[in-house]
Amino acid sequence: MQESVHRAVRELVAESGRDGLTVPLVAARAGVTPSTVYRRWGDLQELLSDVAVERLRPEAPPADLGSLRADLGAWAEQFFDEMASPPGRAYIRDALAGDPDGSNAGQCSEYAAEQLRIVLERAAGRGEAVPELEVAMDRIVAPMMYRILFRPGALPGVLTGAGASPGSQGGVEYARGLVEGLLAEG
Structure with a gap:
């Protein structure tokens, strides 16, 4: 579920930018209910924070x-x-x-x-x-x-x-x- 929600955030931001991003849009793209997203992340900013931390993870050793x-x-x-x-x-x-x-x-x-x-x-x-x-x-x-x-x-x-x-x-x-x-x- 986390990966599908993260992927939905990345896709929606790439398609439309962050300004129109909402939890219901992310949930619909990820195939989950908005309440699932709210229970796991609390709000949109915490979800964006979680996605960002994952994106900042190095992909390979130095x-x-x-x-x-x-x-x-x-x-x-x-x-x-x-x-x-x-x-x-x-x-x-x-x-x-x-x-x-x-x-x-x-x-x-x-x-x-x-x-x-x-x-x-x-x-x-x-x-x-x-x-x-x-x-x-x-x-x-x-x-x-x-x-x-x-x-x-x-x-x-x-x-x-x-x-x-x-x-x-x-x-x-x-x-x-x-x-x-x-x-x-x-």
């Missing part, structure tokens, strides 16, 4: 490029590019807006932590010195999320030229700079 610097750099670039994109920012906002107890925010944070944990464990297995996981979260993930949530107009790459995107050179430099700052500490 790339293994052979060194901590390369692995962290590639991961940070991809993370920033995905989270700073318009769909990424919308998913983050949805995940947080329908999250009265903080569990969705915690789950999203755990996704990032697990990805970093994989990178750090690989590097440690190669004999490289690695920072603590929470230090990596504080130095790489936290500044990115702050920019994405509270300073979206100042996202690197967004202001570097007409039509620039977060994945442009400015975003790459920003992500790599955070990684270099972390590694310089250690």
Whole structure:
């Protein structure tokens, strides 16, 4: 049932946008009653939050490029590019807006932590010195999320030229700079 409701949300948003989205529309598309949706999710915002958390789940482990610097750099670039994109920012906002107890925010944070944990464990297995996981979260993930949530107009790459995107050179430099700052500490 959860998958059919999630799929219905994704399809309806893709077809018509979010403005006209209602629980009865989602329920009809999913083949369930609106009361089923309300019992499970409470309201539309909590449903959107649940869908967003699922969409923010990484699809694959981070790339293994052979060194901590390369692995962290590639991961940070991809993370920033995905989270700073318009769909990424919308998913983050949805995940947080329908999250009265903080569990969705915690789950999203755990996704990032697990990805970093994989990178750090690989590097440690190669004999490289690695920072603590929470230090990596504080130095790489936290500044990115702050920019994405509270300073979206100042996202690197967004202001570097007409039509620039977060994945442009400015975003790459920003992500790599955070990684270099972390590694310089250690």
